[in-house]
Amino acid sequence: MTTERMSTGHTSGGTTTPDPTSAEAGNPEAGSGVTKRGGGRERHTKGLLKGALRGLGLALVSLPLSVLAFALILVSIALIPAGVGIVTTPYVLNGARTYANWRRVLAAEWGGVRIPPAYRPVPKDANPWARTFGMLRDPATWRELLWLPVDMTAGFVTALLPAVLLLYPLEGFALAAGLWRVMPDPYWYGFVPVGDRTSALGAGALALGLLFSAHFLSPSVLAAHYRLTRAILSPGQGELEERVRVLTETRRDAVDTSAAELRRIERDLHDGAQARLVAMGMDLGTIETLLDKDPQKARQLIAQARKSSVEALSELRELVRGIHPPVLAERGLGDAVRALALRLPVATEVNVDLPGRAEAPVESAAYFAVSEVLTNAVKHAEADRIWVDLHHTEGHVRVSVTDNGKGGAAIGAGSGLAGVERRLGTFDGVLAVSSPAGGPTMVTMEIPCALS
Amino acid sequence: MRVVLAEDLFLLRDGLVRLLEAHDFEIAAAVESGPELSRALAELDPDVAVVDVRLPPTHTDEGLQCALEARRRRPGLPVLVLSQHVEQLYARELLADGSGAVGYLLKDRVFDAEQFVDAVRRVAAGGTAMDPQVIQQLLARKSADDRPLARLTPREREVLEEMAQGRSNAAIAGKLVVTERAIAKHTANIFAKLGLEVSDDDNRRVLAVLAHLDHGR
Numbered sequence: 001m002t003t004e005r006m007s008t009g010h011t012s013g014g015t016t017t018p019d020p021t022s023a024e025a026g027n028p029e030a031g032s033g034v035t036k037r038g039g040g041r042e043r044h045t046k047g048l049l050k051g052a053l054r055g056l057g058l059a060l061v062s063l064p065l066s067v068l069a070f071a072l073i074l075v076s077i078a079l080i081p082a083g084v085g086i087v088t089t090p091y092v093l094n095g096a097r098t099y100a101n102w103r104r105v106l107a108a109e110w111g112g113v114r115i116p117p118a119y120r121p122v123p124k125d126a127n128p129w130a131r132t133f134g135m136l137r138d139p140a141t142w143r144e145l146l147w148l149p150v151d152m153t154a155g156f157v158t159a160l161l162p163a164v165l166l167l168y169p170l171e172g173f174a175l176a177a178g179l180w181r182v183m184p185d186p187y188w189y190g191f192v193p194v195g196d197r198t199s200a201l202g203a204g205a206l207a208l209g210l211l212f213s214a215h216f217l218s219p220s221v222l223a224a225h226y227r228l229t230r231a232i233l234s235p236g237q238g239e240l241e242e243r244v245r246v247l248t249e250t251r252r253d254a255v256d257t258s259a260a261e262l263r264r265i266e267r268d269l270h271d272g273a274q275a276r277l278v279a280m281g282m283d284l285g286t287i288e289t290l291l292d293k294d295p296q297k298a299r300q301l302i303a304q305a306r307k308s309s310v311e312a313l314s315e316l317r318e319l320v321r322g323i324h325p326p327v328l329a330e331r332g333l334g335d336a337v338r339a340l341a342l343r344l345p346v347a348t349e350v351n352v353d354l355p356g357r358a359e360a361p362v363e364s365a366a367y368f369a370v371s372e373v374l375t376n377a378v379k380h381a382e383a384d385r386i387w388v389d390l391h392h393t394e395g396h397v398r399v400s401v402t403d404n405g406k407g408g409a410a411i412g413a414g415s416g417l418a419g420v421e422r423r424l425g426t427f428d429g430v431l432a433v434s435s436p437a438g439g440p441t442m443v444t445m446e447i448p449c450a451l452s
Numbered sequence: 453m454r455v456v457l458a459e460d461l462f463l464l465r466d467g468l469v470r471l472l473e474a475h476d477f478e479i480a481a482a483v484e485s486g487p488e489l490s491r492a493l494a495e496l497d498p499d500v501a502v503v504d505v506r507l508p509p510t511h512t513d514e515g516l517q518c519a520l521e522a523r524r525r526r527p528g529l530p531v532l533v534l535s536q537h538v539e540q541l542y543a544r545e546l547l548a549d550g551s552g553a554v555g556y557l558l559k560d561r562v563f564d565a566e567q568f569v570d571a572v573r574r575v576a577a578g579g580t581a582m583d584p585q586v587i588q589q590l591l592a593r594k595s596a597d598d599r600p601l602a603r604l605t606p607r608e609r610e611v612l613e614e615m616a617q618g619r620s621n622a623a624i625a626g627k628l629v630v631t632e633r634a635i636a637k638h639t640a641n642i643f644a645k646l647g648l649e650v651s652d653d654d655n656r657r658v659l660a661v662l663a664h665l666d667h668g669r
Binding site: 306309310313314317320321326327329330331335338339342343344345 | 505506511512513535536537539540541560563589592593
């Protein structure tokens with residue numbers, strides 16, 4: 001590498017912009033804007049040579065490393081059931097990430113191809129179990145696992161090809177120059193059987209052709225190598241599309257649900273409290289006229305009006321409980337679930353470990369999810385004990401509801417769990433059900449949120 | 453009898469003041485927020501406090517917390533808590549110190565002035581006034597897995613409900629339109645069936661019944 005090249009590379013923006021090598025590779029004239037034409041051609045040749053050497057090095061180093069990393073990851077994951085894998089997997093995956101990061105740097109510096117790393121943060125003080133599964137849940141890990149075999153095959157070939165296109169012609173020239181005499185007859189150079197001077201010259205012509213194609217092909221082959229790496233390692237368009245799809249779906253669910261809720265509330269008010277207030281008003285009007293004429297009848301109506309007011313209040317109370325339970329507003333999720341458990345006809349144990357309050361919408365969603373799951377357990381599971389566990393870890397509120405009933409619960413199948421899952425989806429929450437026939441049933445919910 | 457009243461809605465506060473004054477209570481203070489309530493309870497030393505659960509500034513359970521805090525400083529301070537909704541959870545917290553002189557009622561109970569005033573007097577005298585809804589919830593929960601409770605006759609169950617709300621034999625007799633002696637017989641039967649020690653002290657009796665109903669939760 002010459003000093004001139006170094007300076008060009010650095011003044012044009014270091015690693016974030018295309019390296020001169022690739023600029024020249026893509027367009028022979030691009031890197032020579034400040035130099036003379038002849039200099040550009042000379043630099044292109046140097047660039048070719050350098051690219052080929054880098055490719056050769058890359059191919060020779062990456063093949064064993066990729067094979068090693070791939071094998072280690074597979075073995076380590078296979079050993080997870082045995083327990084050993086839980087300890088080793090984070091280390092192996094971290095090693096693979098270091099290797100992939102090194103390749104990212106090379107792709108940026110040599111190929112001008114930027115591949116942003118997109119690893120999810122792994123909590124530092126988490127236990128090996130959480131670290132292992134945290135890393136295994138990261139799509140970046142699976143992209144790497146896919147990339148390693150591709151890198152050791154297609155990646156290896158594309159890295160090696162420029163060097164081959166440069167070195168193989170040398171043999172052809174040597175054959176044409178006389179080496180053919182000492183070679184066994186017939187000696188195959190490419191598709192040319194070399195046996196005499198004429199065919200040796202043919203080999204020389206082929207070598208020239210190859211060298212000529214190297215001049216045009218090598219840069220794009222190398223570029224293809226880096227782009228291949230990027231295509232697999234970078235978080236793809238597919239994930240974004242999936243995210244958009246999920247968001248669209250959950251937003252539609254949220255809008256539908258809230259519209260249905262509003263309709264229900266309107267109907268309840270219309271047929272309930274509102275109607276009772278109308279009746280009360282009419283009774284009061286009648287009482288007014290009866291007060292002198294028939295005090296006995298008036299007293300009767302007063303009792304009736306009072307009864308209506310009590311009923312209207314109790315209906316409003318139930319309605320409010322369905323919109324936003326007062327305990328939830330007053331005490332937060334933990335006590336609201338405790339109060340809920342106290343209303344159940346089944347003995348329910350509630351454990352809460354929430355060092356703060358979540359945002360109101362999350363609290364409400366979690367509350368109604370727990371409420372629905374508890375209702376399910378009481379209605380369908382024939383359980384006589386229920387355990388609820390609420391805690392906050394790693395930025396998620398986790399709720400598990402376990403009952404000792406008959407099991408067989410599933411998402412869908414009219415269990416109401418599908419609705420819970422949909423509503424949690426609005427908050428990127430998830431729901432999992434484990435309910436073998438014969439029980440026990442365990443429903444676990446997780447909603448990402450911060451506590452205040 | 454001096455009352456400290458805490459209720460943030462003007463209409464309700466005003467109505468309660470008029471209701472209590474009409475029944476010869478002296479309103480020592482009628483406040484509308486938690487901090488004011490705490491100050492009034494500490495400085496005025498009332499005979500009874502009537503407190504709304506939800507008060508400013510937080511509009512959470514500020515009133516309940518103030519009442520519990522005041523009772524920690526002055527054990528047995530009579531407190532009647534009012535709310536738009538009743539929760540066993542809160543009832544348990546109020547009863548937790550075992551010293552009685554607590555009431556926990558739905559605001560709707562104010563409609564029946566006589567019964568409400570009776571509840572305030574009972575609490576002021578060291579008794580208990582639990583909302584029928586709390587008792588019904590407790591009974592519903594307890595009945596599911598409590599055999600002794602299942603052995604009660606319907607009449608005994610009715611008497612138990614009234615007793616758990618904090619009423620004396622005389623009051624229960626009046627409400628169910630029977631003689632006081634009949635009620636005394638029923639209560640003796642109830643205590644025998646539930647395996648509770650009979651006590652002549654009305655207040656102790658109520659607390660024992662409530663503790664039994666809330667046991668193991």
